[in-house]
Amino acid sequence: MTAADQLDGQFHGAVENVVFELYHPARIAPTGANRQPFKLLVIQEAEGLEKLKKAANIYGAPLAVVVCGDHRKVWVRPFDQKNILDIDASIVTDHMMLQATELGVNTVWICYFNPAVLREEFQIPDEYEAVNILAFGYAAEEGPSPERHDKARKPIEDLVCYEEFK
Template sequence: MTFLEIAKKRYSVRSYNEKKVEPEKVEKIIEAAHVAPSAANLQPVHLIVVQEKEGLEKISKAGDIYNAPLAVIVCADHEKAWIRAFDHKQSGDIDAAIVTDHMMLEAADLGLGSVWIGYFKPDILAEAFHLPENLEPISILAIGYTDKEPADPERHVKTRIPVAELVSCESYKKQ
C-alpha cells in the first residue's frame, strides 16, 4: 500500500471492540514512533503505553478513549525540546504531534483503528501517571479493532476544503 493509500484509509475510530492489540502490532506502532523525526533530532517525546484495565480506567477519568484496549499517552519533554532562537518557539508540541501521526498511520496500515485525542484533562493524567513537571501530555492515541464499517477512502473530496483554499504558491493569496 502506498503512503497516500494509507493516509486516505485512516479515519477516526470512536467505537472499539474488546479484542486486544497483538504484541507484535504494538511493537510496530512503537517502532513507527521511534523513527519519527524531531527538531535537531533531540527526540523530546516520552510515550506511556497503556493496555491494562486499571491504566485505561485512569486515562478515562481524564478523557474519553472510547473503550479502546490500547492507549498511548504522548508527552513532550520541555527540558529536551529544541528552541528556535529568534522567537523562542519550542518544538516539543510539534515533535509530539509528528510521533502521534506516525503511530496513527502505522496502526491504519496494520488494520487497526485509532483516534487522536486532544480533548482531555492533562492535570489528571499527570497525577495518575506520576509525570514529572518537564513532561506535558500533548495527546492520547486510542487504538484497537472496530466492528464498524470503515470510512470511504475517497471521502476527503467532500469533507476537506478545496486544495485551492489550502495552498498558495510563491506568496500568500487571500481566498
Template sequence: MDFLTLARRRYACRSYTTAEVEREKLDYILQAARVAPTGANRQPQRLIVVQSDDARARLARCARDFGAPCAVIVCADTSEAWVRRYDGKMIGDIDATIVTDHMMLAAAAVGLDTLWVCAFDPEALRREFALPEQLTPVNILMIGYGADAPAPADRHDATRKPLEATVRYE
C-alpha cells in the first residue's frame, strides 16, 4: 500500500473491541517509534506501554477511557532533548509527537486502529506511573481493533482544507 493510501486509511478510533494487540504487531509499532527522527538524533522519547488491567485503570484516572486494550504513553526526557540555540526552544515535545505519528501509521499498516490523545492530566499521569521529573508526558496513543466501522478513506476530500489554503510557494 502506498503512503497516501495508508495515511488516508488511518482514522481517530474512539471505540475498541476487547481483542488483545498481538505482540508481533506491538513490537512492529515500537520499532517504528525507535526509527523515528529526533532533533540531533538525541532520541529523548520514553514510552510506557499500558496493557494490564491495573495499568489501564490507572490510565483511565488520567484521561478518558476509550476501551483500547493497549496504550502507549509517549514522554519526552527533557534532560536529553535537543535545544535550538537561537531561542532556547527545547524540542522534546516535537520529537515525542513525531514518534507518536510513526507509531500511529505503523499501527494502521498492520491493521490496527489508534487514537492520539492529548487531553489528559499530566500531573495525574506523573503520579499514577511514577514518572521522574525530567519525563514530560506529551501524548497517549490508544491502540487496538476498532469496534465500529472505520471512517471512510475519502473523508479527507471534504474535511481537509485545500493545499492552497495551507501551502505557500516562494
C-alpha cells in the first residue's frame, strides 16, 4: 500500500492557519541561476477543487498547489541544452513538502494528472507547464510505517557507487 492509497479520501480539516508558511519555502528554494521560473497555482476554494478533480485525484485534500514552470525563464545548461524546469519545480515542491512536515501537515506529490484539463480549467498560459501537484491536508489515519522502506526500496549498495560508475 502506498502513502497515496492510505490517504485516498482520508484528508480532513482545513489548513488555512498555515497556508502562508507552506509557500514561503518555495520562494527561497534554490533554482538554476536563481531564475525562479515557477508560479504556484493555489487551489483551496470548493469550486476550484472540483475543477481540479477533473484532472487529478487529490485524495480529498482541502488545499492543492499546482507547480507551474515558465519555459521563458528557466535556465538551460549550455553544454547540452538541458532544460532544468522539472528540476527547479521539484526543488520548490520538495521545500514545500519539508515545511508541511515540519508543521504537521501531510502531503501527496501528484504527477498523474491530465495537463490539458488543468490548462483549460485554470487558464494556464502556453508558456507555462504544470509540472506537478502537491496536495496538503491532515491525514485521518496514521500513515504506513517508515520501516516499510527497508523492504520496498533497493539496498543502498545498489544505488551508490564510489569513484567510478558501476
